[in-house]
Amino acid sequence: MINEELKVRKIVKDPQLSLKQIAAYVSATVSAKEQILKKSKYPGGYIPRFYEMSRRIVCDAFSANLDDYSIYYDQLEREAARLKKEALAHPVEKDEYKNRVCSASGLDALRRMSMQLEGVLDNYILNSNLTNRKNALSIEGVRIGAMADILLYGNGGASQVGFLKFNFTKAPMKEAEAKATLYILRTFFEEKKGLELNGSDCILIDVFAGRIYKAVHSAHVKDSVIMACQEIKRKWDSVSLEPTE
Secondary structure, eight states: OOOOOOOOOOOOOSOEEOHHHHHHHHTOOHHHHHHHHHHHHSOOSOOOOTTHHHHHHHHHHHTTOOSOHHHHHHHHHHHHHHHHHHHTTSOTTSHHHHHHHHHHHHHHHHHTTHHHHTTTSTTOEEEEOTTOTTOEEEETTEEEEOOOSEEEEEGGGTEEEEEEEEEOOSSOOOHHHHHHHHHHHHHHHHHHSOOOOOGGGEEEEETTTTEEEEOOOOHHHHHHHHHHHHHHHHHGGGOOSSOOO
């Protein structure tokens, strides 16, 4: 008798995308959209998170709310050096190596933005939001992850007035991606948390590109996200791993 191993692949029944996936989908080509849908409906068992160490380090550092931001950047420099040193203990093809090297490069890239960031966060009290990974929003029947990295508080810390999101991918975000990301996060806080947020307090930092984006009220951005979600909802049941003809 020949024993055959049956591999069962996870199938997501209802439309569900990450924040990064839906933001990319908005301005993606037809073939790129197809790949995004396949990865969303049939996710693999393993998802690399090569910049999560840098995200956690930055969120923890900024949440200290020190008046002198140079202390933050000195800390990020030390943490980057530590990660590079730790990486040497692991084979270069292993995630233990890649996670540390990528996160170290992310910290170095954020340090290079120190002049751009000067004054941007001075009027807020910052609190890490990384424990709320299940934050999500439903748009046109599509569930979308909606986790900000840091919550921004005003009025001496009495009330949330905004949020901060980092993008650590080396490929620069398209402007349409950044606008869609900010729209979705802002909508989450307004609809789910009952907040009224000013666009200037809704901030996305594209770290490697060295760019800072802020949310704007735009019917075009809203419509592009809604139309993308309607398309995803319509196509979801027909998404297959089989190659299209």
